[in-house]
Every structure is written in C-alpha cells, then in structure tokens.
Amino acid sequence: MLSKSGLFVLSLSCASLLLSVNPADAKKEKTEKSTTKVTKVEVKKSTTKVNSQAYDANKEGTKLGMYEHPRQALEKFSEAIKLDPNFALAYANRGNTLMLLGKTSEAMKDLNKAIELDSNSAVAYANRSWANNTLRNYKAAVADCDKAIKLNPKLVLAYTNRAHAHNKLGNHEAALADCNLAIKTNPEFAPAYINRSHTYIGLKDYKAAIQDANKAIELNPGSAKAYLNRGHALRHLGELDESMADFDKAIALNKTLGAAYFNRSEALQAKSDKDMETAKKLGFSAADDK
Numbered sequence: 001m002l003s004k005s006g007l008f009v010l011s012l013s014c015a016s017l018l019l020s021v022n023p024a025d026a027k028k029e030k031t032e033k034s035t036t037k038v039t040k041v042e043v044k045k046s047t048t049k050v051n052s053q054a055y056d057a058n059k060e061g062t063k064l065g066m067y068e069h070p071r072q073a074l075e076k077f078s079e080a081i082k083l084d085p086n087f088a089l090a091y092a093n094r095g096n097t098l099m100l101l102g103k104t105s106e107a108m109k110d111l112n113k114a115i116e117l118d119s120n121s122a123v124a125y126a127n128r129s130w131a132n133n134t135l136r137n138y139k140a141a142v143a144d145c146d147k148a149i150k151l152n153p154k155l156v157l158a159y160t161n162r163a164h165a166h167n168k169l170g171n172h173e174a175a176l177a178d179c180n181l182a183i184k185t186n187p188e189f190a191p192a193y194i195n196r197s198h199t200y201i202g203l204k205d206y207k208a209a210i211q212d213a214n215k216a217i218e219l220n221p222g223s224a225k226a227y228l229n230r231g232h233a234l235r236h237l238g239e240l241d242e243s244m245a246d247f248d249k250a251i252a253l254n255k256t257l258g259a260a261y262f263n264r265s266e267a268l269q270a271k272s273d274k275d276m277e278t279a280k281k282l283g284f285s286a287a288d289d290k
Contacts, residue, residue: 054084061093070100088117092124095131104134122152129161133168141165156186163195172202190219190226197229201236209233224254232263240271 061076077094080087095110108131114124125148132141145162148155159182166175179196182189193216200209213230216223231246247264250257279285 050087051084054080054087054090057083058087058090058093061090061097070097073097074101086117088114088121088124091117092121092127095127099127099130099134104131107131108135120151122148122155122158125151126155126158126161129158129165133161133164136168138165138168142169154185156182156189156192159185160189160192160195163192163199167195167199167202170202172199175199176203188219190216190223193219194223194225194229197226197233201229201232204236206233206236222253224250224257224260227253228257228260228263231260231267235263235267235270238270240267240274243267244271 057076057080061073061080064073064076074094074097077090077097080090081094084090091110091114095107095114098104098107098110108128111124111128111131114121115128118124125144129141129144129148132138132144142162142165145158145165148158149162152158159178163175163178163182166172166178176196176199179192179199182192183196186192193212197209197212197216200206200212210230210233213226213233216226217230220226227246227250231243231250234240234243234246244264244267247260247267250260251264254260
C-alpha cells in the first residue's frame with residue numbers, strides 16, 4: 001500500500017463478499033468502483049439468528065455502497081446494530097465504513113466487537129488487519145491475517161493485507177510469497193499486484209515491480225498507488241522523466257498520497273543533480289551565470 005495500506009471486506013448476513021479494493025485508496029479513488037469485481041468467498045449460514053429488521057438494515061447499508069454513500073451506509077449499519085446488538089457482521093461492516101471515513105479508533109472498537117461476537121469470522125479478522133496496518137501495528141496485523149487464513153484459506157484479502165504488514169516489517173520474501181498466493185487465488189485482484197510491485201521494490205527488482213504496476217493499472221486505471229509504485233521503480237532505474245509523469249498522475253488521482261510527493265521530490269532532486277553535473281562537465285559554473 002504502499003504506504004497507507006490494507007484492504008476491506010463488505011459483509012452480508014448470510015454471505016461474506018470480498019471486494020477487490022485497496023482501502024487506503026478507496027476513500028480518495030472513487031474510480032476504483034467501476035473496475036472492481038466482487039468474488040464470493042464465504043457462503044455459510046449464520047449459526048446465530050439475526051433480527052429480520054436488522055438484517056434488512058444491514059443489507060440496505062451494503063446497497064448504499066461504501067464509496068459513494070459511506071455516511072448513509074454508516075447510519076444503516078448503526079440501525080442494524082441498534083435493532084440487534086449481537087449482529088456481528090453489522091459491526092464488521094460499520095467498522096469498514098468507519099475506516100473509509102478515517103475513523104480508525106472507532107473502527108477498531110467495532111471490529112473487536114465483531115470478533116467477540118463471532119470468533120470464527122475470517123472476514124472480521126481480515127478487516128481488523130486493515131485497521132492494525134493503518135495504526136502501524138504490523139505484527140498484530142500479521143496475527144489477524146494468520147487467523148483469517150486459518151479460518152478461510154481462500155480469503156485473498158488476508159494474504160494481501162499480510163503482505164503489506166510483512167513489507168513494513170522488512171520481511172519482503174514473506175510478503176512476496178503472500179502476494180503470489182493472492183494472485184494465484186484471484187489473478188484479477190489488482191491490490192495484490194500493487195503490493196507485489198511494492199515488494200519487488202523492496203527486493204530491488206525494479207523491472208518486475210514495473211511489470212506488476214502495469215498489470216495493476218490495466219486492472220484498475222484509477223489506482224494512485226499503482227502509478228506511485230511504477231514511478232518509484234522507474235526513479236531507481238534512472239528514468240526520471242517517466243517517473244515524474246507517474247508521480248504527477250498518482251497525485252492527480254489522490255492528492256493526499258504523501259509517498260507520491262516524497263518520491264516526486266526525490267526525482268526532482270536527482271534530475272537537478274544530473275543537470276548540475278552536466279553543467280560542470282560543460283565547464284559552466286555559478287560564476288558564469290552573471
């Protein structure tokens with residue numbers, strides 16, 4: 001993520017749905033919705049009877065969409081919880097929405113509650129890993145992903161979130177293994193390519209990083225982090241003009257992506273240093289510039 005990082009799962013009462021979205025970008029990159037594919041990853045009847053009105057409110061919240069109408073969705077999830085205080089998936093959904101609204105501490109409370117109510121919810125653990133990544137609790141994020149994967153080995157989100165945490169902990173080889181598993185499970189999951197691109201940068205395999213960033217852009221042209229990663233790799237390869245173009249694009253897509261500004265500054269400095277070196281070789285100095 002690059003980064004802000006982690007992913008999110010949108011949960012219904014009797015089925016959990018995985019959305020291929022980078023939650024760090026979800027709030028800023030609304031274009032992501034149009035290229036997102038939904039994959040059913042867990043279809044299992046709840047063992048706890050849910051209040052029918054609470055179920056309907058939760059369902060309405062999911063229909064509102066967490067991108068276009070997060071505040072209205074939040075109201076519906078809160079309504080579901082009020083109608084049924086033991087509705088674990090409503091807490092998980094409200095936690096997701098709070099994350100999108102930048103309220104990580106409140107989200108963590110809801111995700112903890114979801115796990116307290118249903119300790120076998122892979123979705124809740126995966127969602128909490130996003131919150132832990134955001135709070136830079138990377139070891140806790142890994143532990144949450146471990147639990148989610150144990151409960152549901154096909155939960156792509158958990159592998160991707162764990163890869164992000166491993167990258168932040170400097171465990172790039174472990175991150176690469178997780179990204180590979182995520183892509184093997186779902187070859188159309190753009191965030192996995194974004195994370196693997198970031199992983200390859202950590203491993204100094206910049207050409208592979210560019211290939212994965214290209215794939216992520218193909219799958220989701222609205223992902224600022226894909227352009228950021230490609231620009232980052234290009235900068236290390238000395239392709240400064242191309243890297244600048246990618247950083248400009250990343251910032252245009254997400255004006256709060258700090259890493260894009262930092263990398264653009266680094267590219268500008270490298271370009272400046274290169275120009276100064278050329279000027280000196282040509283025998284031109286500050287004394288001549290009068």
